[in-house]
Amino acid sequence: MEKIKMTTPIVEMDGDEMTRILWKWIKDILIKPYVDLKTEYYDLGLEHRNETDDNVTVESAEAAKKYGVAVKCATITPNAARMTEYNLKEMWKSPNGTIRAILDGTVFRTPILVKGITPYIPTWTSPITIARHAYGDVYKNVEMQVEGGGKAELVYTDKNGKETRETIMDFKGSGIIQGLHNIDASIEGFARSCFNYALDMKQDLWFATKDTISKKYDHRFKDIFSEIFEKEYKERFDKAGIEYFYTLIDDAVARVIRSNGGYIWACKNYDGDVMSDMVSTAFGSLAMMTSVLVSPDGKYEYEAAHGTVQRHYYKYLNGEETSTNSVATIFAWSGAFRKRGELDSLPELIKYADALESATIETIESGIMTGDLYLLSKLENKRKVNSKEFLEAIAEKLDKKMQ
Numbered sequence: 180m181e182k183i184k185m186t187t188p189i190v191e192m193d194g195d196e197m198t199r200i201l202w203k204w205i206k207d208i209l210i211k212p213y214v215d216l217k218t219e220y221y222d223l224g225l226e227h228r229n230e231t232d233d234n235v236t237v238e239s240a241e242a243a244k245k246y247g248v249a250v251k252c253a254t255i256t257p258n259a260a261r262m263t264e265y266n267l268k269e270m271w272k273s274p275n276g277t278i279r280a281i282l283d284g285t286v287f288r289t290p291i292l293v294k295g296i297t298p299y300i301p302t303w304t305s306p307i308t309i310a311r312h313a314y315g316d317v318y319k320n321v322e323m324q325v326e327g328g329g330k331a332e333l334v335y336t337d338k339n340g341k342e343t344r345e346t347i348m349d350f351k352g353s354g355i356i357q358g359l360h361n362i363d364a365s366i367e368g369f370a371r372s373c374f375n376y377a378l379d380m381k382q383d384l385w386f387a388t389k390d391t392i393s394k395k396y397d398h399r400f401k402d403i404f405s406e407i408f409e410k411e412y413k414e415r416f417d418k419a420g421i422e423y424f425y426t427l428i429d430d431a432v433a434r435v436i437r438s439n440g441g442y443i444w445a446c447k448n449y450d451g452d453v454m455s456d457m458v459s460t461a462f463g464s465l466a467m468m469t470s471v472l473v474s475p476d477g478k479y480e481y482e483a484a485h486g487t488v489q490r491h492y493y494k495y496l497n498g499e500e501t502s503t504n505s506v507a508t509i510f511a512w513s514g515a516f517r518k519r520g521e522l523d524s525l526p527e528l529i530k531y532a533d534a535l536e537s538a539t540i541e542t543i544e545s546g547i548m549t550g551d552l553y554l555l556s557k558l559e560n561k562r563k564v565n566s567k568e569f570l571e572a573i574a575e576k577l578d579k580k581m582q
């Protein structure tokens with residue numbers, strides 16, 4: 180069989196621990212037999228980040244900007260324990276944070292649904308994708324605790340030194356104050372990433388804030404979304420047969436619970452933090468959650484939502500058997516291949532991405548699964564396999580599809 184040719188490389192960002200092991204196996208067992216794999220490789224493993232003073236992370240993000248499609252393995256975000264474990268020069272920043280800052284992107288998280296694992300909300304028959312704004316609000320707040328008997332004011336000093344003031348509170352007794360901000364450019368980028376992604380997925384986009392109470396702050400979010408939609412996206416949405424829908428956050432939550440899924444839910448930073456944990460838990464497993472970072476100008480970085488599965492890695496190093504779920508990492512690769520195929524007009528590469536995903540889902544639905552899913556699945560014929568056996572079972576199905 181002739182291997183599928185690629186024209187533009189995918190930016191490959193390798194990572195750490197158990198997911199680094201899975202990364203290599205996925206390439207050897209599921210990709211290289213079928214695809215003449217072309218990547219520009221960046222080793223984001225913690226040792227190499229440390230050797231390069233973390234420049235490799237920046238270079239990989241620049242490459243993602245240049246080529247437009249990247250796939251990333253989970254990486255360690257160093258903490259005190261990792262400083263000693265890896266003898267680090269510095270407590271390097273989270274690679275995801277660095278990459279997100281360079282691409283100025285929004286993260287979209289989508290669960291992968293399989294028969295046998297029912298969401299806690301049984302009406303959710305299609306995935307719900309959460310898009311979380313990644314800048315500002317309470318995550319960049321300034322706070323004070325005050326004693327009372329004083330006045331708190333909001334003061335803005337413009338570039339000529341002119342002040343605008345609003346009284347926040349005349350404190351009789353003690354209390355607390357919080358200052359929040361956001362930036363139009365960041366909200367605009369968020370809006371465009373969401374509209375582009377909705378067009379990509381051919382799914383409706385929902386957005387919600389509390390603009391009835393927050394008449395300037397949240398209202399600004401609503402207005403920016405609405406202006407950009409009317410000017411730049413409305414026609415394309417009509418053509419694609421999809422809808423942009425704005426509502427209040429409390430109404431949105433009620434509608435989400437009653438829905439069947441199948442849409443993208445854009446959330447402000449805090450709402451996204453809270454709601455993405457709720458939605459992913461309700462869908463079953465972090466190991467079945469994919470994640471893609473989309474920049475406002477249409478660059479894509481695909482990854483799994485989970486971490487490096489450290490506990491399994493230490494078992495692996497001890498020579499013990501592991502049963503680590505590789506589904507989200509496989510879907511990161513298939514997402515990148517599909518996007519590369521679309522951008523470069525390579526229908527064979529798109530077909531391969533589809534085949535890889537359906538082979539993976541069919542493997543689990545035939546009863547063969549890793550330990551985490553074994554605990555959740557209601558299939559009667561379910562069987563737990565180890566990390567590598569799972570990939571080999573997928574390969575068997577994939578091979579038939581690729582003949």
Ligand code: NAP
Pocket residue numbers: 252253254255256257275465466482483484485486487488489490491502503504505551
């Ligand atoms: P984790 O890798 O998400 O794993 C936490 C636990 O969840 C695992 O111990 C395992 O439970 C279960 N789990 C997660 N993914 C699984 C999979 N694919 N298959 C089976 N079980 C899975 O989080 P962590 O172990 O707490 O963090 C390890 C490192 O990941 C940290 O250094 C953190 O900085 C990093 N991290 C990276 C990213 C990223 O790169 N995007 C995201 C989050 C965390 P059991 O042990 O009970 O089997």
Ligand code: MG
Pocket residue numbers: 452453456
């Ligand atoms: Mg959170």
